[in-house]
Amino acid sequence: MEETELQNELASIRSIMERSSKFISLSGLSGILAGVYALIGAGAAYKIIGDYWGNAYLYLNGAKTYVTSFPSFNRYMIGDSLVWKLFAIAVVVLFASVTTALILSNRQAKKKNQPMWGSVSRLLMFHMAVPLLAGGALIIILVFFKIGNIPHTYYGLVAPISLIFYGISLVSASNFTFGEVKYLGICEIILGLIAACLPGHGLLFWALGFGVLHIVYGARIYLKYDR
Amino acid sequence: MNISFDKLDKAFENRVRLQIMSVLAANERYDFNSLKDLLSITDGNLASHLKALEKEEYITVHKSFLGRKPNTNYEATGKGKIAFKNHLDTLEQLIKQQKLA
Numbered sequence: 169m170e171e172t173e174l175q176n177e178l179a180s181i182r183s184i185m186e187r188s189s190k191f192i193s194l195s196g197l198s199g200i201l202a203g204v205y206a207l208i209g210a211g212a213a214y215k216i217i218g219d220y221w222g223n224a225y226l227y228l229n230g231a232k233t234y235v236t237s238f239p240s241f242n243r244y245m246i247g248d249s250l251v252w253k254l255f256a257i258a259v260v261v262l263f264a265s266v267t268t269a270l271i272l273s274n275r276q277a278k279k280k281n282q283p284m285w286g287s288v289s290r291l292l293m294f295h296m297a298v299p300l301l302a303g304g305a306l307i308i309i310l311v312f313f314k315i316g317n318i319p320h321t322y323y324g325l326v327a328p329i330s331l332i333f334y335g336i337s338l339v340s341a342s343n344f345t346f347g348e349v350k351y352l353g354i355c356e357i358i359l360g361l362i363a364a365c366l367p368g369h370g371l372l373f374w375a376l377g378f379g380v381l382h383i384v385y386g387a388r389i390y391l392k393y394d395r
Numbered sequence: 396m397n398i399s400f401d402k403l404d405k406a407f408e409n410r411v412r413l414q415i416m417s418v419l420a421a422n423e424r425y426d427f428n429s430l431k432d433l434l435s436i437t438d439g440n441l442a443s444h445l446k447a448l449e450k451e452e453y454i455t456v457h458k459s460f461l462g463r464k465p466n467t468n469y470e471a472t473g474k475g476k477i478a479f480k481n482h483l484d485t486l487e488q489l490i491k492q493q494k495l496a
Contacts (some may be wrong), residue, residue, distance in 0.1 A: 174493070178483070184434075
């Protein structure tokens, strides 16, 4: 065997070990796009909330004013229609991001000769889904459920909880893909904890966590692995 | 220091067997179909190489059912892991040796 042949042998072993244990077909571009969708969604949400409070102020002061931070919401102050509108925006953003990620990762998987739905991607999905579903269920309980006659009124916790649980799901899934995902997760958790200290700025932290951080992360993955 | 090619494990002379061992070194267990997709080889080809590694006692087989479908998982044995590591060490030393020469 020649030297290059030996080195090829080692390189092929390394590559197969990586491909068998890590899902390396995550697309950076889909991260960037998810961030852009999130920023658009946050903009739309800001407009809707602004209009809502603007109308409230119009009624009170006779002048339309947009507010940059919102009083902590509760069921008595906030119309249910507003909650549903915001919920709808979140669902559309989530759906668009997941669809984009699946399509672009599928393309990457073909390019990198890795099965899209193999044992690694299943492990990745499972480790991501557990904290994500737990956090999602907690948020639904806090926002929509009533215990006895007392309505839960924890809207202010939605942003920190979603960021923290999303961060945990990324850290837990990071063993099965690029190491960068772990750092993205840690950043989301820190951001969530800061958001918990500053109630009333949930939308801003959402835009930072799901918008800006995804764009930064996506760009890094794109430059490092996509091409 | 003179390492010859004889020290390379004969069981890993075949590319596919070495690849199977690499996968099982990086993962606790791996199932037949995922292995087949990853290496993009045929059922019969993969099965015969798995049999050979099993004969060497480098891997063990776990058979179970997922619903009605049979699900076969493979795991590297302690002996297999040591053999794989030695094989890699030898490869590495051969490369070093050739660089010096």
